[in-house]
Amino acid sequence: DIVGATAVKPTLPLEAIRQHDPATERLLRHRGVALYTPERMDYFGQDAEFGRSLWGLPDEVVFAQWRDIVTQQPDAYLRHRWEVFRWVFTTPKIDSCLPMHVGVGGPEDLAASLGIAIAADPADQALYNYATWFFDTPLYSHVFYALIALVCAGVLLWRREAADLVIVAMLLSALAFAASFAVISIACDYRYLYFLDLAALAGLLYLALDPPYGRLRRRLR
Structure with missing residues (x-):
């Protein structure tokens, strides 16, 4: 987050890190920003010197710097987190996200x-x-499965039978789990949001086995 926020806002102050080790601050601004991509953080390991400096920072220094960015520079933090979330949720280059x-x-x-x-x-x-053959189709799209989950949850909430609420809870928890990656995601690996895809398919199968229009027809009779 610290490197990402600095990448989107180069003038970002890094006082906590600078006070602890000015050399690490300079490495972060130059080498770290050059290595940064919202796709994944693995590329930091390509520069051994930067990696040693970054991971050698004490936890309290890292937390203090992260807290300062979140509270004092929320625009940089949110822009960075949005890009990271966009990569994991929409997988704009599916081949890079290890499908x-x-x-x-x-x-x-x-x-x-x-x-x-x-x-x-x-x-x-x-x-x-x-x-x-299916990488660039809806079959490998978390957005597609999120829409399925929302539609299924809406239909089941409209029907509101006891068993329906269990499936709704599963679907909403899957959507909430996916949304949590707006804060915690570190890479766009497709496997991270499998729960959303599987929950959406389970909800769709549940509706297909007992569609609401069938029950409505029986009630009208």
């Missing part, structure tokens, strides 16, 4: 101790190639 993983991956030493080969076989690659 799926195939094969076996993980730490090499752990895989060796288990006798597992880290690799992707031809079947894995074929599955991945098949999935790419």
